[in-house]
Amino acid sequence: MNEPIRLTKLAKRAGCAAKHPPGFLLPLLGQLPKVMDPRVLVGSSTADDAAIVKLNEDTALVFTTDFFTPIVDDPRDFGRVAAANALSDVYAMGGVPLSALSVVGFPDGLPASVLAEILGGAAAVAEEAGIAIAGGHTIKSEEPIFGLAVVGTVHPNKAIANSGAKPGDALILTKPLGLGIITTAAKNDNDDANAIGEAIRVMTTLNRAAAEALAPFDVHALTDVTGFGLLGHLRNVTSASGVEAEVWFDRVPVLDAARTYVKAGIAPGGTRANASFLQEWVSFAPDLADHERLILADAQTSGGLLAAVPAAIANDVRRALDAAGTLAAAVVGRIVGTGTGRIVATRTPPAPG
């Protein structure tokens, strides 16, 4: 009998934790020529989830690509997670997916059936999103790589960028954190609570239902929580919006096993890199332990949507998300005032008054 192939053993890094950290990327993007094309409504300057290009008065294209090395062992699950993760960036702009292409790197020596499983898993998730994977490109690579380039559409005036958050907004998160910690535990055979199944369920859940539940509301800013962690993606929102924010640790949904594992010292390198980048941006209350801070910086793959909505409608938004069956619908903090993007993380919201 052949041992089943464990995809995570073929990769040094996994999922969105393989992303280059913002401390590497942001200064580099600043050196590129400025995007001057007036049809580009959203480009790289606001660290957004996807680019938006206006086609005409009624329609803009939303397009994005996301790919990575295996985050889970099973090829079909890898395809499903990668597809849900790539599609998420269209939802995170308020867009509706239209079609996608596969982006594939595949090592010599792995059976073609493994790639067939990856592509099959991705196709199943694309179908859930209501689209087809219409083509793709495959190269030989040292480690397996998979993801999608996705196009979607949005009304040019309805795109939800990172830059619209306003003082007083409530911050709502639609999936629990801890995916980087749990997948790292599983990769290193430390997943004693066998939490990987739950993590895969979270990662393969499309953000479609959450996006559709949010669509009727006046959402000021929207992103999805992936490789830079909750605090890193919130920082993209606060700095693009010129505001400051609070995050309340006890209100943040977290997978139980992740709390246990991170306390025992388990976290992906990408999570630690996020935490070190964020030192400059985040003030932590002294009663938040180091492992709790790491949870807030944990590199997610296919994480939830993070929405900034006027506080007055926050409860209605939460109810709509609950009714749509989202995995979480938690108010995890708020935008407190104008500023340069700084975030204060405390255990609980400050007492009113």
Ligand code: CO
């Ligand atoms: Co994103």
Ligand code: CO
């Ligand atoms: Co992305």
